[in-house]
Amino acid sequence: MFSLADPRYSNPILSELQIKPEDQIISIRENANADSNFIITHLIKQFLYEKHKLCLVTFHSNVAHYQSVGKKLGYDLLSAKKNNEVIIIDPINAMVEDVGKESGYLREDKDSLLKSLYLDIKKHLNTLLGNGDHQANLIIDDLSHLVDLGVDVCQMINFTTYCLNLTNNDKISVVLNNHVGNKIDEIVSNNLQYIANVHIEVSALKTGASLDVTGSFTVEKDSRKRVFHYKAYDRGIKTFHPGESIYHLYK
């Protein structure tokens, strides 16, 4: 039996994703002209519901964005941060603050940038885990911004390997989002897909923009691939199997 208040069953996205605690590596591939942010915000909802600790690395959107989306989805990220359930790393903001100094994330040497980012993530995850018996999740949204900062493909793969090594601790799971816009992004995304327990791919419709369907996403787990269409609304997402949009939207 499950409760209707449980978003893992009642929420259309989370019920389709079916993320379990043993899914330690979740990779999200965001193809061109698509936005996978809704997957991240829904996963945050699930992790907070499950009383997991969360380390969120925000490259793509600022904290205010996650807070306002979270309010619409029914969680309060900033109050969770106050309660030491969530730690947010905002490297882009930190870089702005570091202008004029040769420290923090703003460095010419990309290896040092990645090293300091990884060590910060590790430190925060250790803080979150503490001595308690709870799970901790790392979410990076998204890796392609590191490529934008001038990190090369080898450094990217090595950085993701370090992040994935964190899952050697059974209490830690990682969610790595990656926008695919060039060859490096594609290699990084393929690398994640090889080892991910769950691989989610968000794409725009091949047939072009539509009023009824925003895009499609696939969920690949244990060699089983499921395809869904979705329609984004102001306060949530509706999902349906391809070809069922009319039935679901106008019933």
Next chain:
Amino acid sequence: MLKSYLTQPPYQKFIIIQDTLTENGKPIFDYLLQHNLERFDNKIHYYLVQGNEKHCPQNPKITVHNLKINSQNWDTDNRINITQIAEGLQKRDIIFVDSLAHCIFQYGLAETYRLFNMLKNEIGVAQIVALLHLDLLDSKWKTVELFNFLSTLSMKVQPKFSSEHGRIQYQCKKSGGRVVKQIEEYYFQNGKLETKKIEKLDPKKLLENASRPEINPDDLATFKISLTDKEEESRSQLVLPYLPKDENSSTEGGQIFYKFDEQDDWDEEDPDDDLDI
């Protein structure tokens, strides 16, 4: 033939399995590992650069070297030096590498090539088996060409084509210097890899299958539609009664002469054609 290259002496020194996300070469890699475990007493060194240590095969003959841990020396964890391990190897040892592409990312292309060249030629280990994920490489790097030069057997997993089995395109360098290039089908039977030559298809059969048979209306209808040659001939000889005839012909009784108007609408078709008389 491919199976004999993989499992029978003379054993290949350096086997590369090229695969992609859609055409997975891991089952072949796992089969070779299992085959080596069952057949030989050689010590197997498993270089883990991509996968999860929890999923590594557990066997006293296998030593797993987790090269992923602290590869860039960012952390305080113990870092494994791959050159040191390589130098400590013996000639009878077998090496399995779960991703050659990750070795390149970790150590660089030149260093990785130098390392595998050292393992194959200087130390002369019994066998090296490596997976190479093609979708983690940029064709500009020429990685495949470089390692094909170093390998003795290079296999590329390919999708199925007009058969239920997948295909392997391989290039094998024999000890005499001859290079064999071939494509074979592969499948697993009772956990064992089986390969077979692709049978040459008969072009006639292919054409028969490709072109759709012509539909003969006679076969579909319950009545006779067409005419035999004899029937066609007799029909052509029939003089229709309403057509003008020769004046010389002697006829008795009354005659009808049809005189055409200047703009007469004369239909040459037999008005009774549809009656099939």
